[in-house]
Amino acid sequence: MSNSELHYLDIRTLAQMIRARDISPVEVTRAMLERIERLEPTLHSYALVMHEQALADASQAERKVLAGEALGPLHGxxxxxxxxxxxxxxxxxxxxTIHKGFVPCEDATVVKRLREAGAIMLGKLQMTEGAFATHHPTIAEPVNPWHGNHWAGASSSGSGVATAAGLxxxxxxxDTGGSIRFPSAANGLTGIKPTWGRVSRHGTFELGASLDHVGPMARNAADAALMLGVIAGHDPLDPTSLPEERLALPEDAGDLRGLRIGIDPAWNTEGTDAVIVEALERVLEVLRELGAEIREVRFPAVRTVVDEWQEDCGVQVALAHADTWPRLAAEYGPALARLIQIGHETSALRYQQVLLNRAALRGRVNQVMRDxxxxxxxxxxxxxxxxxQLGALAQDPDLNARLIQFTAPFNSTGHPGMALPCGFTPDGLPIGFQFVAAHGAEATLCRAGMAWQRATDWHRARPLD
Structure with missing residues (x-):
């Protein structure tokens, strides 16, 4: 098997090969580390490569395979x-930079669950400062492997670049305002923002606690579903996590018969570029062919909640950074510093109005999802x-609101969403769309995502050899 074939294997196939002893965890891990060493100087997707630990963990995983021990779904x-x-x-x-010396004494719950499932941790992926809009000025930004002059997609940028490039x-x-879905769309990936509380946030740095969602990013829906099934479930260490111990997800899907899929043509096309609108029209054609019933709906107005997202997140991030702000204010980058300042300037009365508007939108979206x-x-x-263009967006509240108009509403309401690739622009940039489901309906998302990808090939495109 060539290196390019190895690096772009899907997770399920790789796990099966490891179980069958067709390939060893050490062989795979070593090949990945060599690829990282070769491409990372250009892509900047890793903040830290855990070279020695990854090989040690791979050796342990290999011993378990040879001993015939029970293996987790992500073993090796x-x-x-x-x-x-x-x-x-x-x-x-x-x-x-303010946390560059922080060394935790324990794994986050999601990391612990991945390890227990047998996964090998290659390293820590680069991200925007504090998970907000832009990277710290002193840190090299991850490079979109499809086109280096274009955005790699918000805070989970390193996750998007590394997964797309086969690292x-x-x-x-x-995802607090779109940071799983944005880099998934920008890099041609599939990403899941689960229902709020579906996945534990214990051991995760906060941006806006009630807006923060933890989820997987992968090269297809089946792999994303596999990862979500491992990390989801109640966690006593996170009192906001949902009570269900396990999340039942499909492993495959055929057609979409009996599924009612809603679309609001007016909302979807408001200020939307023609290339995106045309891609969505092709999506609907495929969904119809798969047997789904397409229904026009009227989605509630979201502009107020979108405009208030920065105040909502700002208050929460100000609390999250109370130990370091303003004491270390000089070490912050301008975007995160501005967001914290917005939080400090937002009054209690104003914030209560923000929360009421957010609760009203949640109720209205629930009404739409009933049908x-x-x-x-x-x-x-x-x-x-x-x-x-991104620099202009960061300075213009109206342009920024336009960017997050389809993502931030579902952070505010907590509804689950899945981003999937659905085409390319004439310049060769990936285009993504999203499915959104009722609270707790991740199984429906995964069924639809897998069915879509059985009928299409967009997720199979690769930016690099």
Missing amino acids: VPLGIKDLFWTAAVPTAAGT CYGALGT IDLLVAPVQPFAAPTHE
């Missing part, structure tokens, strides 16, 4: 971990912007 599979999650005895900086088989990400099983929407109204 090398993954990447966003540098937001605690890793015992390994630095966790969360894309900041890991899947990765953990977080459909899934909603189809863009991930963003345009393909991945250039770095120059």
Whole structure:
């Protein structure tokens, strides 16, 4: 098997090969580390490569295979971990300089669950500062492997780049306003933002606690579902986690007969570039061919909640950084510093109004979801912007609101979503769309995602050899 074939294997196939002893965890891990060493100087997707620990863990995984011991679903599979999650005895900086010396004494719950399932941790993936909009000025930004001059997609950028470029088989990400779905769309991946509380946040640096969602990013829906099944479930260490111990997810899907899929043509096309609108039209054609019933719905107005997202997140991030702000204010980058300042300037009365508006939107979205099983929407109204365009977005509240108009509402309401690739722009940039489901309906998301990818090949495209 050639290196390119090995690096781009899907997780399920690789795990089966390891169980069958067709390939060893050490062989796979060593090949991945060699690829990282070769490509990482250009891509900057890793904050830290755990070379020695990864090989030691791979050797242990190999011994278990040879001993015929019971193996977890991810046994011997090398993954990447966003540098937001605690890793015992390994630095966790969360894309900041203020935490560059922080070495946790325990793993985050999600990291622990991946290890228990047999996964090999290749390293910590680079991210924006504190999981907000932009990278710290002193840290090299991950490079989109499809086009280096374009955005790699918000805070889980390293997770998106490494997974797309074959530097890991899947990765953990977080999504507070779109940061699993944005890098999935920008890098041609499949990412799941679960129901809020579905996945434990214990051992995860906060951005906005009630907006933060932890989820997987992979090269297809089946792999993302496999990872979600491992990390989901109640955690006594996170009192906000949902009570279900396990999440039952399909392993495969055929057609979509009996599924009611909603679309609001007016909302989906408002300010949306023609190339995105045309891609969504093709998505609907395939969904119809798969047997889904397409229903037009009227989605509730979201502009107020989208405009208030920065105040909502700002108050929460100000609390999360209370130990270091303003004491270490000079070490913060401008974007995160501005968000914290917004939080400090938001009054209690104003914040209560923000919370009431958010609760009202949650109720209205629940009403829409009573009549459909899934909603189809863009991930963003345009393909991945250039770095120059992104700089303008960061300075213009209206442009920023446009960027997050399809993602942030579902952070505010807690509904689960799945981003999937659905085409390319004329310049060769990936385009993504999203399914959104009712609270707790991740199984429906995964069924639809797997059925979509059985009928299409967008997820099979690769940016590099």
